[in-house]
Amino acid sequence: SERLVGKRVLVTAAGQGIGRASAIAMAREGAQVFATDINLENLSSIRSENLENIEIFEMNVTDDTSVAQGVERANPDVLFNCAGFVHHGTILDATDEEWDFAMDLNVRSMMRTTKAVLPGMVERGGGSIINMSSALGSIIGAPNRFVYGVTKAAVVGLTKSVAVDFITKGIRCNCICPGTVDSPSWRDRVEALAQELGSREEAMAQFVARQPMGRVAKAEEIAALVVYLASDESAFTTGHTHIIDGGWSGQ
């Protein structure tokens, strides 16, 4: 179908997981997609999808120069800020290094990319910015997600601020708040918990139990929400947290 024809879309962290699924879904809807990541090997595997409207290049969201070059190349109408990292532990476990790393990768990266794309969007009189938050953080607390939860709550504040300041310029800014999603890094987290608990089944069961639906999401299910927010179908929503969590926070 053709819900995104005529739109240029820049996706960060498109090498795997939700970013990859979203880049592919948006290309299938006719967008010109610029799929970026720091892992070029994973990014290159997108070529096997045979979508000629996906361009792939390296972009590091923690590097100002890399972001400036990437944004110049993509000149996007839609920005999907997907990059993020999950640290494990309570506030007592958290180190300054973890805090700084997560704040830089999960939050400041969005300031970098958003600052870089806004002038072009303002000039064209429109744009949609989609930020990856999480159900976990500002919507609901979860054990051992201190640093991560702080950063994902900050993403909500960043989103609302940008939405308010640019609403009269035709630019929308929303964030998405998924529950647990099957992705390569999530599988690593399951393995780590399995080591801790001495049982893979128990580790999996704990992650599944967060969602009253009794399962985790597929990345493609989150990508469908990204497509909606990228398209003009979502023209009347801005500044919001779009929760997609299998019922986790909705009880």
Ligand code: NAD
């Ligand atoms: P993932 O964690 O498996 O992959 C992350 C990708 O980010 C990798 O391809 C990696 O190379 C890339 N990356 C890391 N540092 C980067 C940098 N500096 N610049 C550019 N790219 C970089 O993917 P995922 O689990 O789908 O997570 C994607 C986003 O969704 C994250 O922000 C995550 O916090 C969020 N999220 C995930 C879940 C989940 O359960 N998987 C739930 C809610 C939110």
